[in-house]
Amino acid sequence: MKNIVYVFVLVLACNSTLFAQQVEATIGKVILLRLSDVGDKYGPSGDKIDAEVIMKIDSKPDNAFGFQLRKDSNELTHTAMFEMLQYAYANNVNVRIEYTRLAGKKNFILFRVILQR
Numbered sequence: 001m002k003n004i005v006y007v008f009v010l011v012l013a014c015n016s017t018l019f020a021q022q023v024e025a026t027i028g029k030v031i032l033l034r035l036s037d038v039g040d041k042y043g044p045s046g047d048k049i050d051a052e053v054i055m056k057i058d059s060k061p062d063n064a065f066g067f068q069l070r071k072d073s074n075e076l077t078h079t080a081m082f083e084m085l086q087y088a089y090a091n092n093v094n095v096r097i098e099y100t101r102l103a104g105k106k107n108f109i110l111f112r113v114i115l116q117r
Contacts, residue, residue, distance in 0.1 A: 025098045027116060028059030030089040035069070035082070042066055043107040051109065053082050057097060065099050065110040081113045088115060 034042075034054040041048040042064060051066025069078050088095045098112035 022101045022103075023098065024101045025096055026057060026059045027094055027096045028057040029092060029094060030055055030085055031058050031061065032056035032064075033085055033089045038068075038070060047105050047107050049107045049109060053078070053085070053110075055085055055097075055110070057095070062106060064107045065097055066107070067110045081110070084113045084115055088113075093117075 032055060036042075036052050036054070038052055039050070040052065041050050042054045043049055049064070049066045050068065052069040054064055054066040056064055067078055067081065068074070069082060085095065087093065094116040096112075096114040096116055097110055098114075099108040099110045101108055
């Protein structure tokens, strides 16, 4: 029985970041939209995200959100997300963004953009 408990504790310790992840959403206006070269990470050491598109939203101004814009299986979706963010920024339209939040971090990977009226 002791061995099972030790294995369980070890698995929990190794997967602590998995349990610290949450899917969250926020709505607001795009206040920053940045496009950079492939591989140009964003954020300080320990809180970097590997993303070419970086955006900030007025409802969470201390956070940054990003996604990759690469030739892969997400290319069409991510291109459309970038175009939606461009439209929202240029026209001052609200967006709802959904992202994966990691405990203790300020920069997150964005996986969904929704334009709102």
